[in-house]
Each structure stands twice: as structure tokens, then as C-alpha cells.
Amino acid sequence: MKPNSWIVNGVMAVAIIVLFVLHFNSNSTPIKSSAMAAGGVKVAYFEIDSIQNSYNFFKDVKAALQAKDLENAKQLTGLKNAFAIKYQELQKNGQYLSQAEIGARQQELAQLEKNYTNREQQLAAEMQEESFKRLQEVKQKIEAFLVSYNKNKEFAYIFSSNPDLMYYKDTAYDITADIVKGLNAEYKPKN
Numbered sequence: 001m002k003p004n005s006w007i008v009n010g011v012m013a014v015a016i017i018v019l020f021v022l023h024f025n026s027n028s029t030p031i032k033s034s035a036m037a038a039g040g041v042k043v044a045y046f047e048i049d050s051i052q053n054s055y056n057f058f059k060d061v062k063a064a065l066q067a068k069d070l071e072n073a074k075q076l077t078g079l080k081n082a083f084a085i086k087y088q089e090l091q092k093n094g095q096y097l098s099q100a101e102i103g104a105r106q107q108e109l110a111q112l113e114k115n116y117t118n119r120e121q122q123l124a125a126e127m128q129e130e131s132f133k134r135l136q137e138v139k140q141k142i143e144a145f146l147v148s149y150n151k152n153k154e155f156a157y158i159f160s161s162n163p164d165l166m167y168y169k170d171t172a173y174d175i176t177a178d179i180v181k182g183l184n185a186e187y188k189p190k191n
Contacts, residue, residue: 041156046176048160054180057141057187061134068130072123079116086112145183149175 052058090097090105097105146158158175 042154043157044155044173044175045159045161046179048162050176050180051142055183056189057183058138060189061138065131065134069127072127075123076120079119083109083112083116142183145179145186149179149182
């Protein structure tokens with residue numbers, strides 16, 4: 001069985017995008033055009049893909065999830081190999097076995113296949129849960145940083161840019177570099 005790292009990467013990317021979209025859509029109120037004209041509301045954005053590529057904590061989370069995915073793939077490969085060995089033994093020695101022995105070996109193969117399927121589902125569920133939990137940690141760290149970052153910047157809104165949601169952005173309001181620098185300064189890896 002091939003490692004499912006593309007699943008982990010896909011789940012992580014989708015989860016981060018969904019978390020930011022849900023967070024900013026559920027907590028925001030519509031901006032009235034008169035408020036913008038009269039008050040000059042300050043809005044900023046950051047590039048989420050730059051955070052994913054440059055934030056050390058996120059990279060550590062991603063590496064840990066990939067390592068877990070690789071370990072899961074090794075477990076599944078072991079189960080699959082055990083099945084293949086038993087199957088090959090049955091094919092090789094089947095002509096010398098009685099019907100009862102062949103039936104017993106086929107039941108054993110069916111049980112090995114069932115064990116494999118159950119373990120695969122269990123590992124996938126555990127991986128999904130772990131990914132969600134770890135991505136929530138990343139989201140919470142980014143949100144906490146943005147609160148402290150914005151104390152003297154006074155932005156009314158800070159958005160994460162998502163190509164599906166943003167149609168235009170003025171790069172003058174891109175604060176990605178500041179966020180990456182600040183997040184990495186706060187993050188102290190556990191070694």
C-alpha cells in the first residue's frame with residue numbers, strides 16, 4: 001500500500017482554508033459603505049500559503065503528521081505482506097491440502113483481509129482526528145499572534161487570502177512577512 005501523504009497534505013490545506021473562512025465569516029459583520037467613507041476602516045490580509053510554507057510550527061506539525069502517515073503505511077504494508085505470504089503458501093501448497101485444510105486457510109485469509117480493512121479504517125480515522133487537532137493548534141497560535149500584532153496596527157479586519165474568495169488585493173496591505181516573522185519569533189521548538 002502506498003503512503004497516503006497526499007491525503008494528509010490535502011486534508012491539511014483544506015482544513016486550514018475552511019477554518020479561516022469559517023472563522024472570518026462567522027465573526028464578522030457587514031461593513032457599511034458609510035463607515036468606510038467616514039471612518040477609514042483599516043483592512044489587511046496575509047497569504048495563507050506563505051504561512052504554510054514559512055511558519056516553523058506549521059512545518060513541524062506537517063512533518064509530524066507525515067511521519068505518522070508513513071508509520072501507518074508501514075503497519076498496513078506489514079498486514080498486506082502477511083496476507084500475500086499466506087495467499088502464496090495456499091497457492092503453492094493447495095494441491096497437497098485436503099478440502100478442510102483449504103477451507104481453513106481461506107477463512108484465515110478472509111480474516112487477515114478483514115483485519116487489514118479494519119486497521120486501515122481505524123488508522124485513517126485516527127489520522128483525520130490528529131490532523132484536525134493539530135491544525136486547530138496552528139489556527140489558535142495564528143489568531144493569538146494576530147491579536148497581539150494588531151494592538152498597535154489598529155486594523156479593523158485581517159483576512160487570510162484565499163484565491164477562491166479574493167478577487168482583488170492591493171499588496172500595500174499585505175502583512176504576510178510581518179506575521180511569518182512574528183510567529184516564528186514566538187515559536188520555540190521542543191528539542
